[in-house]
Amino acid sequence: MTQPVLKLSGVTFRWPGRAGFALSVPDFSVAAGESVLLLGDSGAGKSTLLSLICGTLLPESGTILVNGTDITGLSGAGRDRFRAEQIGVIFQQFNLLPFGSVVDNILLPLRFAPQRRGRVADARADAAAICTALGLPGDVFTAKAHTLSVGQQQRVAVARALIGQPPLIVADEPTSALDANSQAAFLDLLFQQKAAQNTALLMVSHDPRLGDRFDRVVGITDIARITRAAA
Amino acid sequence: MILRLALASLFARALTVGMTILAIALSVMLFLGVEKVRTGAKASFADTISGTDLIVGARSGSVQLLLYSVFRIGNATNNVTWQSYQDIAARPEIDWIVPISLGDSHRQFRVMGTTREFFDRYKYRQGRSLAIAQGAVMDDLFDTVIGADVAATLGYRVGDPIVVAHGLASFTEHKDQPFRISGILAKTGTPVDRTVIVSLQAIEAIHVDWRSGAQIPGQSTPVDVIRQMDLTPKAVTAALIGVQSPLQTFRLQRAINEYPQEPLLAVLPGVALQELWAIVGIAETALLAVSAMVVVTALIGMMATIFSSLNERRREMAIFRAMGARPGTIFGLLVIEAMLTAAMGAVLGLALLYAGLFVAQPVLDSAFGLWLPIDAPSLREGLVLAGVVAAGALVSLVPAFRAYRLSLADGMMVKS
Known part of the structure; x- marks a missing residue:
């Protein structure tokens, strides 16, 4: 097996100001190109885990390897830069800057990631190509993001996560704001593009029905432990 | 692209941002307007007399001499004897000399005795000459030329008779010798507008029957007798002098x-005007300080607006963070937005100022004799505008720092 794109070992995190409330992840990894669904209810530490992987939170101990680099050894600014270079992020909803055009939203991560920018010959053309592949009509390209439907906005968010081919895409319940039909269509497109770019996908959800599309389904309680010591 | 997004973000909040810009624009307009009026008033003040190299009077203070000889404020402590006047007039440095004789009044206006040369030599506002609006310069002994304000206030027309009172605010009128208005001067915005001008001989003529400030009892010389008398004055109040060469001014x-x-x-005159301005200029400085405070108030208003917008913009900041923006970038974004807002306010304020100037310039000139030139923005005004933008950046540091702290704590996840 090739080098994992993501590997957490011996990670512990303690929320500041909340004594005794801690999260630990002894060992968890995602292989390159692999798709993993992380199942868990709200409050199970999903958001915290994603923040740790993306480097906006720093663990107390342990290592977090993203594409071979231990991000716990980087400075705050270094982690921000690294996130921009290596990870495409998709939220539940409100993914886009509402006042920005669709193309500006898609190209935004490249602004903070020169290497990822370097992988794209013509960023606007690339963005347009991804949009077309995701079934977005051509005229939304220059439209303001807030004029799009929620389904379209989520597809723009996918395009933004995919641009510049980052090795890992982190998605936080990207389908929860969509109805059942849109969910299926959205996931079809997401997996199609993920396969085309050979990107690893780590998706967090509370919905086990999505599981059959993924290479691996993991319950968050299987990899992470939350301890609530009596105060 | 960040700049474009910052602009787009401002546009998305057009109403609140527009209000902030308007507040800054109005304060900038007020500040620059006060500055314009201040410099305009100073210039108009300095323009009250030009082309005159020296003012001569009895020994007192330079400001006092300027006040009574040019501004017709206060009184001379003493006169200059006709002999001294003749001695000065005969000096080789003299190009021209115009005597001024003050001390009488008509209603609330001062009467000034002088020679016809006054109308050629008195200059104001960078060399402008007095112009006769109606009638002509006095020709007869009992002719008078009145300033524009005198004519407007008292409703006088050319040909009207007027009576001159002895002294100031006096009821003792020189009834025996009524004057006739031969001409009315065009508005100048100087104290000449409020002056009744007669010939030097006329001043002597009305005092023929007077000794030591009182009428000689029972004596009333008929007008036709006065006309035959030698009316050479015994003294003048002051004199305006032009020298042959500026180099001779100090020697003279x-x-x-x-x-x-x-x-x-x-x-x-220039030096004395500066001294006088140093006294009255304090009020103008106070006005400027107040308008500067208005600018500060508008900028603090902007700070409050940014503060109140932070909460609703946390998600926007989280998106930036998720895309790899550092908290420092969020900080910079807010400062740039504030600078853009302040810059737009400053430019709009400048535009409003010029629009206001175009409308108000003729009105101010005719009503107050205050001439505000419409020039390209001066370096000083440019510095004021740059200062407003810099101050905008400065006050935005406080909310920007809060945004920095928020985005550091929130990361990419906003708990909502």
């Missing part, structure tokens, strides 16, 4: 100040 000034026969004083 010293010669007059050291004139052995009589204590005299010669002042440079």
Whole structure:
């Protein structure tokens, strides 16, 4: 097996100001190109885990390897830069800057990631190509993001996560704001593009029905432990 | 792209941002307007008299001499004898000399005795000459030329008879010798507008029957007898002097100040005006300080607006963070937005100022004699505008720092 794109070992995190409330992840990894669904209810530490992987939170101990680099050894600014270079992020909803055009939203991560920018010959053309592949009509390209439907906005968010081919895409319940039909269509497109770019996908959800599309389904309680010591 | 997004973000909040811009624009307009009026008033003040090299009067203070000889404020402590006047007039440095004789009044306006040369030599606002709006310069002994304000206030027309009172605010009128208005001057915005001008001989003529400020009892010389008399004045109040060459100004000034026969004083009008301005300028500085406070208030208003917008913009900041923006970038974004807002306010304020100037310029000139030139923005005004933008950046540091802290704590996840 090739080098994992993501590997957490011996990670512990303690929320500041909340004594005794801690999260630990002894060992968890995602292989390159692999798709993993992380199942868990709200409050199970999903958001915290994603923040740790993306480097906006720093663990107390342990290592977090993203594409071979231990991000716990980087400075705050270094982690921000690294996130921009290596990870495409998709939220539940409100993914886009509402006042920005669709193309500006898609190209935004490249602004903070020169290497990822370097992988794209013509960023606007690339963005347009991804949009077309995701079934977005051509005229939304220059439209303001807030004029799009929620389904379209989520597809723009996918395009933004995919641009510049980052090795890992982190998605936080990207389908929860969509109805059942849109969910299926959205996931079809997401997996199609993920396969085309050979990107690893780590998706967090509370919905086990999505599981059959993924290479691996993991319950968050299987990899992470939350301890609530009596105060 | 960040700049474009910052602009787009401002546009998305057009109403609140527009209000902030308007507040800054109005404050900038007020500040620059006060500054314009201040410099305009100073210039108009300095323009009250031009082309005159020296003012001569009895020895007192330079400001006092300027006040009574040019502004017709206060009184001369003493006169200059006709002999001294003739001695000065005969000096080789003199190009021209115009005597001024004050001390009488008509209603609330001062009467000034002078020669016809006054109308050629008195200059204001960078060399402008007095112009006769109606009628002509006095020709007869009992002719008078009145300023624009005198005519407007008292409703006088050319040909009207007027009576001159002896002294100021006096009820003792020189009823025996009524004057006739021969001309009315065009508005100048100087004290000449509020002056009744007669010939030097006329001043003598109305005092024929007077000795030591009182009418000689029972004596009333008929007008036709007066006309035959020698009306050479015994003294004048002051004189305006033009020298042959500017280089001789100081030599002549010293010669007059050291004139052995009589204590005299010669002042440079420009210097005396500066001294006077130093006294009255304090009020203008206070006005400027107040308008500067208005600008500060508008900028603090902007700070409050940014503060109140932070909460609703946390998600926007989280998106930036998720895309790899550092908290420092969020900080910079807010500062840039504030600078853009302040810059737009400053430019709009400048535009409003010029629009206001175009409308108000003729009105101010005719009503107050205050001439505000419409020039390209001066370096000083440019610095003021740059200062507003810099101050905008400065006050935005506080909310920007809060945004920095928020985005550091929130990361990419906003708990909502």
